Amino acid sequence: MKTVLSVNNLSFSYGAAEAFSGVSFVINEGDYVALAGPNGAGKTTLIKVILGLEKKKSGSVEIFGEDSGRFLNWSKIGYLPQRVNVFNPLFPATAEEVVGLGLLSKKKYPKMFNKDDKNKIQETLKFLNIKNLKDRLASELSGGQQQRVFLARALVSEPELLILDEPSTALDQAAREYFFELVKKLNKERRMTVIIITHDTSQIGEYADKLLFLDKEVVFFGLFNECCKSEEMKKYFGHFSNHLFYHK
Amino acid sequence: MSWFYFLNYQFVERAYLAGSFIAVLCAVLGLFLVLRKLSLIGDGLSHVSFGAIALGLFFGMYPFYVALPVTVLASFLILKLAEKAKMYGDAAIGIVSSMGVALGVILASLSRGFNVDLFSYLFGNILAISNQEVYLSVGLSVLVLAAIVFLYNDFFSATFDEEYARISGVRTDLINLALVFMTAITVVLAVKVVGVMLVSALLILPAVTALQIARGFKEAIAAAAIISVFSVLAGITFSFYGDLPAGATIVLINFAIFILFFLLRRRK
Numbered sequence: 180m181k182t183v184l185s186v187n188n189l190s191f192s193y194g195a196a197e198a199f200s201g202v203s204f205v206i207n208e209g210d211y212v213a214l215a216g217p218n219g220a221g222k223t224t225l226i227k228v229i230l231g232l233e234k235k236k237s238g239s240v241e242i243f244g245e246d247s248g249r250f251l252n253w254s255k256i257g258y259l260p261q262r263v264n265v266f267n268p269l270f271p272a273t274a275e276e277v278v279g280l281g282l283l284s285k286k287k288y289p290k291m292f293n294k295d296d297k298n299k300i301q302e303t304l305k306f307l308n309i310k311n312l313k314d315r316l317a318s319e320l321s322g323g324q325q326q327r328v329f330l331a332r333a334l335v336s337e338p339e340l341l342i343l344d345e346p347s348t349a350l351d352q353a354a355r356e357y358f359f360e361l362v363k364k365l366n367k368e369r370r371m372t373v374i375i376i377t378h379d380t381s382q383i384g385e386y387a388d389k390l391l392f393l394d395k396e397v398v399f400f401g402l403f404n405e406c407c408k409s410e411e412m413k414k415y416f417g418h419f420s421n422h423l424f425y426h427k
Numbered sequence: 428m429s430w431f432y433f434l435n436y437q438f439v440e441r442a443y444l445a446g447s448f449i450a451v452l453c454a455v456l457g458l459f460l461v462l463r464k465l466s467l468i469g470d471g472l473s474h475v476s477f478g479a480i481a482l483g484l485f486f487g488m489y490p491f492y493v494a495l496p497v498t499v500l501a502s503f504l505i506l507k508l509a510e511k512a513k514m515y516g517d518a519a520i521g522i523v524s525s526m527g528v529a530l531g532v533i534l535a536s537l538s539r540g541f542n543v544d545l546f547s548y549l550f551g552n553i554l555a556i557s558n559q560e561v562y563l564s565v566g567l568s569v570l571v572l573a574a575i576v577f578l579y580n581d582f583f584s585a586t587f588d589e590e591y592a593r594i595s596g597v598r599t600d601l602i603n604l605a606l607v608f609m610t611a612i613t614v615v616l617a618v619k620v621v622g623v624m625l626v627s628a629l630l631i632l633p634a635v636t637a638l639q640i641a642r643g644f645k646e647a648i649a650a651a652a653i654i655s656v657f658s659v660l661a662g663i664t665f666s667f668y669g670d671l672p673a674g675a676t677i678v679l680i681n682f683a684i685f686i687l688f689f690l691l692r693r694r695k
Contacts, residue, residue, distance in 0.1 A: 230594050253596045266588055270462055271641040280584050283595040290580040316642065332591075 181208040182244065183340050183372045184229065189238035191221070191228050197395065198224045202238070204391055204400045208339070211366045211373045213387035213403070215380050220394045222376045223261055223344055230258065230342070243339070253284035257333030259326075261344040261376070268318040274328045275313040278303060281335035303335040307361070322349030326358070334365070341365065343375045355379075359386045433667050442553045442673070445561045446659040448568035449616045450629070454655035455575055455648055456613050457630035458637065459606060462586050466631050468505065468607065471520035472614040473626035475501040475527030480548050480618075481534040484541040490548070491560065494615045501527065502611035506604065551622030551674040553663060564616050571609045578605060583644060620659065621674035632681040633658070639688040654684055 183206050190200040199221035206212055214222050227233040229240050231247055240247035243255060278300050283290055292300075304310040307327045312320060317328055326349055333341060343362065347355045363386045365371045377383045384390070384403045392399040392412065399412050406412050433439050460466055476494045479501075483493030501523050508519035535542050556564070575582065584592040585602045592599050610630075617626045633655035634647075641647030662677030669676075 232590055232593060251596060253594055256594065258591065258594055260588075260590065267462060269638055270587055271638060271644055271647045272583075272587055273643045276583070276644055277587070280580075280587065280591065280595065283580055283584055283592075283597065286580070289577045314642070 182206070183208055183210070183242070184374075185239075185241040186229065187239045187241075189225070189228065189240060190236045191224060191233060192236050199393065199395045200236075202393070202397055204397060206372060206374065206389075208372055209366070209370045210389055211363070211387045212375070212389045212391055213380070213383040214374055214376045214391045214393060215378065215383070216393040216398075218378075222393055225393065226342055226344060226374070226376060230256070254282075254336040255339045257281070257336065257338035257341045259329055259333045259341075259343045259346055261348070266317070270318065272317050273314050274309065274317055274320065274331075275300060275304070277317050277328055278313075278331045278335050281332035285336055299335055303331045306334070307331050323351070323354040326350060326354075330358075330361075338371065340372045340374070343373070345376055345378070347377065347379055355382070359383075362386065433664070438554055438556075439663065439667060441556050441558065441561045442663050443660060445556050445564040446553050446620055446663055446677075447656050448565050449613070449620050450633075450655040450659040451652045452568045452571055452613050453617055453629040454633040454637075454651035455572065456606075456610055457634035457655075458647055458651050459582055459586050460610065461631060461634040461638070463606075465516065465606075467517060467627065468502075468520055468610055469614055469617075469630040470627035471505065471524035471527075472498050472502055472611050473618060473623045474524035476615050476618050476626075477545075477548065477623045478527035478530035478534070480623075481531035481541075481545055484544055485534045485538050491563065491615065491619075494618070495612065498615050499608060499611040502607040503604070506607055548618060549623050550672055551618060551620055551625070553620045553659075553673045553677075554666070556619055560619060564619065567612055567616060571612055574605070574609065578602065582606070621677055625674050625678045628678040628681060629655070632678070632685050636681070636685040636688050639685075639692045654681070658684060 185205050187203050189202040191198045202225060214225070216222050224233060228235050229242070229247065231250075242250045243252065279292060279296070282292065282296050282299065286292075286296075301310065304313055307330060309324065309327050309331065312324055312328065317325060320328065326346060330346070341362070346358060350358060359382070362373055362375070366373050373387075375383065375387060387403060389401065390399060390403050390406050391397065392406070392415075394415070398415050399406050399409050401409070457469070460468060476498045479494040479497035480490040482497065483490035486493075505516070505519045505523050508514060508522065509516040512519070531545065535545050581592070581597045581602050584595060584597050585599045589599050592602075613630070614626050617629050621629050633651040636654050637647045637651035641650050658681040659677050662680050663673055665671060665680070666673040666676040
């Protein structure tokens with residue numbers, strides 16, 4: 180099985196404040212991993228270090244078998260950041276223009292979009308059922324619509340690894356279920372590897388296969404249905420840990 | 428005599444030509460600067476150009492040739508200060524711009540001979556632009572605009588969401604450097620049109636006016652460029668007929684257009 184992401188003894192700190200340390204895990208092709216943990220556990224920071232947005236303190240990260248420092252094939256990764264609606268509300272970008280940004284990692288200078296790129300953007304908008312929003316300004320869309328536009332930006336390059344940071348925050352229950360079903364479909368039908376950061380541990384076990392529970396270090400990493408039996412989780416949560424995570 | 432007799436004057440033709448190119452440049456760059464909350468970098472760099480022009484006059488050199496490299500260097504200094512000296516960008520702009528003004532004032536005081544020349548740069552005079560300055564302005568404008576077209580998607584991406592741009596393979600550090608480098612060149616060119624005191628208006632007003640009406644980023648660029656060129660051409664024309672200072676007239680027309688579009692948007 181192809182290894183998509185290999186993290187070995189990774190540590191990071193903001194000055195003297197340690198965000199996480201000694202984090203190791205391996206994610207294989209087709210895995211659907213929920214990255215959970217309490218507030219301040221280092222979940223988002225871990226993803227940012229993996230993506231090279233923050234500089235690691237020590238350890239190593241390999242993405243698709245290549246050291247993250249030398250990794251350039253960013254079109255293989257789709258990323259949906261946390262709180263997408265914090266972008267500048269004055270920015271007059273249409274949904275179509277925002278989705279197009281996801282193709283830049285594939286382009287060579289002068290990075291102009293050709294007919295194929297434009298078709299790809301239209302197909303992705305159609306796939307996510309948001310073609311009717313293409314000429315609307317991103318800042319004028321609802322939280323759920325913005326979420327789908329930014330998911331389209333993450334998917335348009337047809338990535339092999341999809342990383343979603345708290346994607347359900349701005350969504351109501353119906354939109355949340357639709358969103359999780361969609362991601363599951365991508366995982367099953369396109370064999371897209373998925374890492375989803377979530378605090379919603381009651382629902383994510385319906386969809387994800389593996390759990391990476393982080394609290395400044397890895398508390399548990401393995402199949403969802405094994406987490407209840409895990410001694411580490413019992414030690415962390417007490418004997419009621421099996422009631423905290425829903426799984427299939 | 429025809430109403431358009433002023434078009435027969437070569438100095439008006441030169442002003443129209445150079446003014447139009449500089450207007451497009453200011454509008455396009457201004458949009459990126461406004462959206463990145465860097466509007467005041469133009470103001471800061473124009474103050475640096477004041478000091479650099481004084482330096483050129485002090486040593487008897489052509490001020491344009493001194494202002495260009497000094498202002499470009501100052502733009503890098505602002506970036507580096509903000510990056511390395513534990514301060515926000517606006518503080519770095521404030522430091523570098525006040526150094527520029529201080530240098531200009533000291534040199535003006537020491538020389539006692541070029542104060543009139545120096546102060547003419549404070550308010551600019553596009554109608555006094557020379558052939559040599561027109562060639563330089565048009566040439567540099569075309570070069571900078573070509574660079575913006577070449578890097579358009581990188582600029583767009585880094586302005587919209589810098590973090591995402593980085594994982595799309597965009598070298599945002601280099602893009603930021605290119606942006607301030609181009610701004611420095613544009614500021615020096617725009618000093619001739621509206622003067623040191625009003626350069627930031629030429630960078631900010633067309634951009635914020637376009638943002639009132641645009642329904643997409645490319646539309647915003649086109650709108651800002653059209654508004655900017657219109658206000659420069661109208662400003663030159665009004666200043667010719669009314670015997671008014673061209674720079675201030677251009678800025679007031681720009682402001683009037685902004686108010687118009689602002690009110691139109693509010694009525695919707």
